[in-house]
Amino acid sequence: MEQILILVGTSTLQTLAMVFFSTIFAVIIGFPLGILLNATAERGITPHPMLNMVLSRVIDVFRSFPFVILMIVMLPFTRLVLKTVVGTAPTIIPLSFAAAPFIARVTESALNEVPEGMVQAARAMGSTNWQIIRKVLVPEALPSIVSGLTLTVINLVGCSAMAGTLGGGGLGDLAIQYGYLRFRTDVMIAAVVAIIIMVALIQFAGTSISNRMMRKR
16 A cells, blocks of 8 residues: 555645646747737738637647647657657647647637727727736636636646556556556556546636636626
8 A cells, every 4th residue: 555655645646746837838829829819810900810810720730639649649749849758848848839829719718708899998908919908808708717627637637648648648648658558457447546636636727716706897
């Protein structure tokens, strides 16, 4: 039992590291893209149909890739950046690119829910486009963005477990290498329980933060 706890603890830390850093990088990529999608839409603050269409298609292409295929496709790029494709760190790159399109769409949808009257009122008071984004759109959409981000993070937990089948480390790797291949049902159950607890905690934290933001808005 002590050995299983050590293995699960180490693998849980690896999974948390993968999910945390990939979420950070995905937000850095996806959040500005979501704002740009909203701003360049037909009813956005700076309509640009051609740019919006091209950007939307590119995001949809990345969204359509199953994670395992995306991970394989990105192996050359991952090897070029990190000189290896096995382990926790190399998994962060495909995880980031897998989550970024979802965050972009979540951000776009949340911004679309902001009443148009608020934007018009801000513009009537002389606000610039950047001020409208920073002081009106983003603050009003933040609770919805957090809710969508929570679902994305939970999806990343599942993807990180899937990455274990390709040597990505974490709880998925533990379940495959130490559980399935060595016929250790107890290890597999422990890994699954750890994932379930992690998802439940992430959902609870995300919902709590979103509700608190709604009350303060």
